[in-house]
Amino acid sequence: MKNIITIVVRLTLSCLLAASVMGICFIFTSNAKKHNEHVQEQRVIYELLGYKGGAKIPDSMALHEVYRYVITGGDKQSIGYLVPQGHGKDKGFLFVNIDLTGGFLASKNVALSESEALDPKIRDKAFEQAAGPGHTVKFADQTIVVTDSGARIAYLLGGKFQGFKTFINVMLAVDPGFAILGLEVLEHEEDPGLGAEIDQDYFKNQFKGKPFEALKAIDVVKAPIPSDYLQALNGKVSEEDIMKFREQYKGKDVYALTGATISSKAVTEGVKGIVTKFGYRLNVLDKILKEQQLAVSF
Amino acid sequence: MANDKSSLQLITRGILSENPIFKLALSMCPAVGISTTVMNGFMLGVAVLFVQVFSSVTISIFKNVIHPRIRIPTYTLTIATWVTVIDLVLAAYLPEAYAKMGIFVKLIVAFAIITMRLEMFACKEPVKDSFWDGMGMGLGFMVGMMAIGFVRELLGSGAILGYDVLGFKPLLFFILPSAGFFVVGLMMAFFNWIEVYYKRSKGLK
Incomplete structure (x- = not known):
């Protein structure tokens, strides 16, 4: 009995000690980590849009963040959006509530500045107020609509899905017709040398240029990548040839990584899911915005 | 129990006569799975080196207060703490390195070699010796991983x-995991053969 007590007490103390070391470390590093993630995200956004390594971003280009929430009230669920009404201090956001069949429920102005919306806590609170009492709200995802002189040129979609071990966090850029402009893997814990190859160019670039129609039915093939296509994926041939290969392979399936079929399949299915769902949702949102004649910034 | 080895001997022992991969045959899962290129081997080697040294020193400092019945959970806890701390610090202050090293660091928690060195060495020996033993084992692991990675990268992807x-x-x-077994096995045989040959030529038994 005495032994058991000693063991329990000592093990508890060791756990507490370890927990406090990790906790203190977390407190000291979390801000810097968040900052790094934000910087990386910004870099990835511009790289996906084709502005690599500090290329000048035209002033006519603007990013509009759209936030999506799931609203639950009683036994009913609906989808709520926070859509920016324009850039500037007093423009604020528009709250749009849509039921699950795509019917319009309500809309109202939300006094929330763009910088305030970046903080999840403030945003969630503002959204909760807009949704009204008796509703629980849950943040689902955010999308960035990119416009150039008022015309939409791309959408940036973030997404998370199950990989071989844990979640794979990606960011996608699609054009207004939902064809893929680029894919970037932000975070993953796949096995080095096998599944971790998903962040290599020759895998990611296979998605580039795939049209929406091809994406809906995309799958992976277990075969080695033809060597001339591989050269093109790695960017070792001229821009014209890359385009030629992209055209040739745009309707084809994705070549799986050697020894990492599960990871390859996870990414392919994940990308497919993100884009097809987004395509559906955006059409619904656009229809409602048009029907109700709601003015938004994009 | 004091040991009579100098710090240099402790290091060379980890790399040569008690190499974690070729002699002790520990942590074979990563050796087989990850050593597809020299760079992967090096990255994992660096990550293991740091965690091994930090854990060895920690256990050596606290060796007198660790109850023998709960030593294994304590080792696991120590390793997990150091892995988390290194992961957080890298992510916060060295984002460039973290982008490359991140996935390797998180793999380490369950490595046999680290737990085994804590059990065999650090829980009995003074802090200084534990430090050098950790260095030796970490370097030995790194050298082994890089050697396997060299063969596999050369033969697998040219x-x-x-x-x-x-x-x-x-x-x-050679890039596939199953080839890892063959490469590790053949290299183990090769190094043993060199050792036997060397000892014979010196007239040792």
């Missing part, structure tokens, strides 16, 4: 450190 040296790919098989 390259060294990502640079194409052969111009063709001899055998794709």
Whole structure:
């Protein structure tokens, strides 16, 4: 009995000690980590849009963040959006509530500045107020609509899905017709040398240029990548040839990584899911915005 | 129990006579799974080196207060703490390195070699010796991983450190995990053969 007590007490103390070391470390590093993630995200956004390594971003280009929430009230669920009404201090956001069949429920102005919306806590609170009492709200995802002189040129979609071990966090850029402009893997814990190859160019670039129609039915093939296509994926041939290969392979399936079929399949299915769902949702949102004649910034 | 080895001897022991991969045959899962290129081997080696040294020193400092019945959970806890701390610090202050090292660091928690060194060495020996033993084992692991990675990268993708040296790919098989077993086994045999040969030529038994 005495032994058991000693063991329990000592093990508890060791756990507490370890927990406090990790906790203190977390407190000291979390801000810097968040900052790094934000910087990386910004870099990835511009790289996906084709502005690599500090290329000048035209002033006519603007990013509009759209936030999506799931609203639950009683036994009913609906989808709520926070859509920016324009850039500037007093423009604020528009709250749009849509039921699950795509019917319009309500809309109202939300006094929330763009910088305030970046903080999840403030945003969630503002959204909760807009949704009204008796509703629980849950943040689902955010999308960035990119416009150039008022015309939409791309959408940036973030997404998370199950990989071989844990979640794979990606960011996608699609054009207004939902064809893929680029894919970037932000975070993953796949096995080095096998599944971790998903962040290599020759895998990611296979998605580039795939049209929406091809994406809906995309799958992976277990075969080695033809060597001339591989050269093109790695960017070792001229821009014209890359385009030629992209055209040739745009309707084809994705070549799986050697020894990492599960990871390859996870990414392919994940990308497919993100884009097809987004395509559906955006059409619904656009229809409602048009029907109700709601003015938004994009 | 004091040991009579100098710090240099402790290091060379980890690399040569008690190499974690070729002699102790520990942590074979990563050796087989990850050592597909020299760079991967090096990255994992660096990550293991740091965690091994920090854990060895920690256990050596606290060796007198660790109850013998709960020593294994304590080792696991120590390793997990150091892995988390290194992961957080890298992510916060060295984002460039973290982008490359991140996935390797998180793999380490369950490595046999680290737990085994804590059990066999650090829980009995003074802090200074534990430090050098950790260094030796970490370096030994790194050298072993890089050696396997060298063979597999050369034969599997015809390259060294990502640079194409052969111009063709001899055998794709060597990149696959199953080939890891063959490479590890053959290299183990090779190093043992060298050792036997060396001892014979010196007239040792």
